[in-house]
Amino acid sequence: xxxxxxxxxxxxxxxxxxxxxxxxxxxxxxxxxxxxxxxxxxxxxxxxxxxxxxxxxxxxxxxxxxxxxxxxxxxxxxxxxxxxxxxxxxxxxxxxxxxxxxxxxxxxxxxxxxxxxxxxxxxxxxxxxxxxxxxxxxxxxxxxxxxxxxxxxxxxxxxxxxxxxxxxxxxxxxxxxxxxxxxxxxxxxxxxxxxxxxxxxxxxxxxxxxxxxxxxxxxxxxxxxxxxxxxxxxxxxxxxxxxxxxxxxxxxxxxxxxxxxxxxxxxxxxxxxxxxxxxxxxxxxxxxxxxxxxxxxxxxxxxxxxxxxxxxxxxxxxxxxxxxxxxxxxxxxxxxxxxxxxxxxxxxxxxxxxxxxxxxxxxxxxxxxxxxxxxxxxxxxxxxxxxxxxxxxxxxxxxxxxxxxxxxxxxxxxxxxxx
Amino acid sequence: xxxxxxxxxxxxxxxxxxxxxxxxxxxxxxxxxxxxxxxxxxxxxxxxxxxxxxxxxxxxxxxxxxxxxxxxxxxxxxxxxxxxxxxxxxxxxxxxxxxxxxxxxxxxxxxxxxxxxxxxxxxxxxxxxxxxxxxxxxxxxxxxxxxxxxxxxxxxxxxxxxxxxxxxxxxxxxxxxxxxx
Numbered sequence: 001x002x003x004x005x006x007x008x009x010x011x012x013x014x015x016x017x018x019x020x021x022x023x024x025x026x027x028x029x030x031x032x033x034x035x036x037x038x039x040x041x042x043x044x045x046x047x048x049x050x051x052x053x054x055x056x057x058x059x060x061x062x063x064x065x066x067x068x069x070x071x072x073x074x075x076x077x078x079x080x081x082x083x084x085x086x087x088x089x090x091x092x093x094x095x096x097x098x099x100x101x102x103x104x105x106x107x108x109x110x111x112x113x114x115x116x117x118x119x120x121x122x123x124x125x126x127x128x129x130x131x132x133x134x135x136x137x138x139x140x141x142x143x144x145x146x147x148x149x150x151x152x153x154x155x156x157x158x159x160x161x162x163x164x165x166x167x168x169x170x171x172x173x174x175x176x177x178x179x180x181x182x183x184x185x186x187x188x189x190x191x192x193x194x195x196x197x198x199x200x201x202x203x204x205x206x207x208x209x210x211x212x213x214x215x216x217x218x219x220x221x222x223x224x225x226x227x228x229x230x231x232x233x234x235x236x237x238x239x240x241x242x243x244x245x246x247x248x249x250x251x252x253x254x255x256x257x258x259x260x261x262x263x264x265x266x267x268x269x270x271x272x273x274x275x276x277x278x279x280x281x282x283x284x285x286x287x288x289x290x291x292x293x294x295x296x297x298x299x300x301x302x303x304x305x306x307x308x309x310x311x312x313x314x315x316x317x318x319x320x321x322x323x324x325x326x327x328x329x330x331x332x333x334x335x336x337x338x339x340x341x342x343x344x345x346x347x348x349x350x351x352x353x354x355x356x357x358x359x360x361x362x363x364x365x366x367x368x369x370x371x372x373x374x375x376x377x378x379x380x381x382x383x384x385x386x387x388x389x390x391x392x393x394x395x396x397x398x399x400x401x402x403x404x405x406x407x408x409x410x411x412x413x414x415x416x417x418x419x
Numbered sequence: 420x421x422x423x424x425x426x427x428x429x430x431x432x433x434x435x436x437x438x439x440x441x442x443x444x445x446x447x448x449x450x451x452x453x454x455x456x457x458x459x460x461x462x463x464x465x466x467x468x469x470x471x472x473x474x475x476x477x478x479x480x481x482x483x484x485x486x487x488x489x490x491x492x493x494x495x496x497x498x499x500x501x502x503x504x505x506x507x508x509x510x511x512x513x514x515x516x517x518x519x520x521x522x523x524x525x526x527x528x529x530x531x532x533x534x535x536x537x538x539x540x541x542x543x544x545x546x547x548x549x550x551x552x553x554x555x556x557x558x559x560x561x562x563x564x565x566x567x568x569x570x571x572x573x574x575x576x577x578x579x580x581x582x583x584x585x586x587x588x589x590x591x592x593x594x595x596x597x598x599x600x
Contacts, residue, residue, distance in 0.1 A: 006447060006448050007447075007448060007449050007450030007451075010448045010449055011448075011449045011450050011451075011495075014495070014498045015498075016448060016449055017449065017495045017496075017498035017499045017502065018498045018499070018501060018502040018505075019502060020441060020444065020445045020448075020449070020453070020499060020502065021453075021498065021499035021500060021501065021502020021503040021504075021505075021506065022502040022503070022505055022506035022509075023437075023441040023444075023502075023506060024438070024441055024442075024453050024499070024502070024503050024506060024555075025502060025503035025504060025505065025506030025507035025508075025510070026506035026507065026509060026510045027429075027434055027437050027438045027441060027506075027510075028438070028503075028506075028507060029506070029507040029508075029510035029511055029514075029516070030428065030429045030434060030510045030514070031428060031429050031431060031434035031435075031438070032428035032429075032431075034507060034511065034516065035522050036522050036523070036536075037522050037523070037524065037591065038428075040524075040590070040591045041591070042580075043580045043581055043584035043591075044584060044588070044591065044592060048431075049428075049431045052431035052432055052435060053431045053432075053434050053435040053438060054435065054554075054558065054559065055435065056431070056432050056435025056436055056438075056439060057435045057436070057438035057439040057442060057559060057563075058439070058558075058559060058562045058563045059435075059439065059563075060435065060436050060438075060439025060440060060442075060443065061439045061440075061442040061443045061446070061559075061560075061563035062562075062563045062564070062565065064439070064440070064443040064447075065443060065446055065563060065564065068447065074446075074447060078450060079446050079450055079451075079564065080446075080450055080451040080452065081561065081564045081566050082551065082552055082556065082557060082560065082561040082564075082566050082568060082569055083551075083568070084566060084567050084568030084569075084571075085551060085568060086567075086568055086571060088549050088550060088551070089550045089551070089557070089568045089569075089571050089572040089575070090571050090572070090575045091546075091549060091550075091575070092546045092547065092548075092549035092550025092551070092572065092575075093546070093550055093557075093571065093572035093573065093574070093575030093576040093578075093579065094546075094575040094576070094578060094579035094582075095542060095543075095545065095546030095549065095550075095579065096542075096543050096546035096547060096550065096553070096554070096576050096579065097575065097576040097577060097578060097579020097580035097581075097582070097583070098542055098546075098579045098580070098582075098583050099539045099540070099541070099542030099543030099544075099545075099546055100539070100543065100576065100579070100580045101539075101579075101580045101583050101584050101587045101590075102535050102538055102539030102542060102583075102587060102590070103535060103536050103537075103538065103539015103540045103542070103543060104522075104535075104536065104539065104590075104591075105536075105539070105540070105543075106455075106543060106553055106554035106555075107455040107456040107459055107543060107544070107547055107553040107554070107555070108453075108454075108455035108456075108503065108553060108554060108555040109554075110540065111455055111459075111500065111503050111504055111507060112503065112504070112506075112507030112510075112511075113507075113522075114504070114507075115503075115504045115505070115506075115507035115508040115511060116507060116508065116510075116511030116516050116517050116518070117511075117517055117518060117519045117520070118520060118521065118522055119519065119520065119521045119533065120521050120522055120523065120532055120533060120536045121536075123533045123536040123537050123540070124536040124537070124539060124540035124543075125459070125540065126537060126540065127536060127537040127538065127539060127540020127541040127542075127543070127544065128456070128459050128540040128541070128543060128544035128547075129459060129462065129463045129466075129540075129544065130537070130540070130541045130544065131540060131541035131542060131543060131544020131545040131546075131547075131548075132456070132459060132460040132463045132464075132544040132545070132547070132548050133463050133467065133544075134541065134544075134545055135480075135544065135545045135548035135549065136460075136463075136464070136478055136480045136481050136548070137478070138545075139480045139548070140478070140479065140480070146549065151567065151568070153566075154566065154567045154568065155564065155565045155566055155567060156565040156566075156567055156570065157565060158567075159567050164565070167565055168565075171565070179432070200430045200433060203433065204430065204432045204433055204436070207436055
């Protein structure tokens with residue numbers, strides 16, 4: 001299935017945020033979180049409400065997100081995930097824990113406490129306002145620390161290098177164990193609970209079973225792979241082999257090499273042997289399989305590339321390069337292009353003397369093979385690997401006899417509620 | 420919703436499940452999660468911008484929200500903040516909990532409770548900005564997406580709370596229980 005991208009419809013509607021906030025506040029209050037005593041009780045093991053509500057909310061959201069992602073209705077890469085800044089998060093979390101036990105609220109719960117006119121909550125909110133003010137005034141003094149341990153969008157399944165479904169299962173099971181322990185602990189501490197109706201208990205168990213089913217489906221289906229993701233965008237870009245909107249003429253690539261406004265990366269997909277015989281200067285030898293796994297280092301690097309980075313994919317003609325381009329389009333790597341006609345075309349245009357290679361008329365170009373036969377290994381030592389005349393470095397544009405295809409695109413940055 | 424009976428607190432698991440559905444809908448419909456401290460920070464910067472706009476422009480941290488022509492009030496998080504307050508108030512009204520009062524442990528005075536609420540709020544506000552999010556934005560939203568930093572944050576938060584709970588026991592516990600924890 002194709003993602004619905006409902007966020008493109010609703011993310012600009014103020015009433016949607018109002019509605020979501022409304023549900024958030026209503027449930028927090030209903031759960032008893034407007035009462036600082038209930039919140040603080042978590043830290044004395046007398047009422048494990050905070051753990052129960054938070055952990056079950058995290059589990060439900062996690063299961064739904066990764067289930068919808070696995071069946072292809074939700075594009076996980078388009079969901080805003082807080083970037084990881086390890087050290088400030090660790091210290092900030094610890095500091096907040098201290099504030100929690102002193103003040104009895106966290107910022108969200110203090111809002112619902114204040115909404116139900118609890119004076120301690122109102123004073124707490126004033127304290128938060130003061131605290132964020134002091135932070136703004138003091139952060140210039142420790143800005144380096146504030147930005148330390150930066151890992152970007154970094155998830156537990158990136159850390160452990162395994163399928164997200166396995167982490168989902170583990171967190172789900174840890175949650176169930178934690179709930180069982182919490183019930184046991186409360187009984188031991190002699191906390192008297194209000195009687196739960198049998199119906200509620202049955203409903204909770206029923207929903208837990210349903211979640212277990214979703215976890216199983218998520219595990220079985222797995223998260224979308226680059227192939228699946230290309231299928232999502234195929235209606236939009238499927239005709240690219242005919243239109244060649246993303247196939248860049250060798251001369252444009254040559255001009256990009258000396259364009260100070262772009263940071264060019266050339267990725268050569270040919271076999272190492274062909275690459276060694278001849279390649280474009282500063283190009284990097286990669287293989288098509290690097291593009292087929294969403295977890296490969298190359299993909300990670302490409303996804304976190306700076307906004308002015310342009311990738312040029314190179315193969316002998318351009319079949320493999322186009323395949324790689326499709327996979328990149330699926331995972332939303334912007335500014336990826338294909339060297340039109342590949343190295344063969346490059347040599348046609350730039351290797352005027354061809355003193356190291358000759359045309360082989362028998363080569364089967366449909367197989368993305370070299371049509372040149374090399375007399376010797378030249379690597380990137382020849383002028384044709386970096387065909388820029390040092391005396392005429394500024395020769396671009398004046399006589400650009402090709403159609404320019406490269407247009408720098410930048411991502412629209414998704415925002416989070418707590419940023 | 421007969422499970423959320425009037426006047427009582429909801430079953431915590433059921434409340435958690437519903438909260439999880441709301442958080443999922445936030446991701447599914449808006450692409451982002453829940454949050455509170457970000458909006459509170461905007462309110463603070465917005466107020467400061469009314470009083471001392473030049474000071475806001477000079478501080479890079481404030482300026483990124485309200486520097487120059489930027490309007491700190493026009494942001495989705497502000498609508499979410501309003502919704503949170505309205506939702507909390509409605510639930511409070513329905514459960515007859517909307518009442519001007521102070522909740523505190525049995526051992527301390529009202530004034531002591533309010534002083535600690537202010538200090539705790541201040542510490543928490545400062546920490547929330549350092550961690551780039553609060554219990555809602557980091558622990559809940561980031562935790563559900565399995566963000567490494569959010570899980571580190573969550574564990575640190577509970578570590579901080581449990582670490583100091585003993586020293587602040589008189590704030591919350593009755594006298595006879597104070598020593599036994």
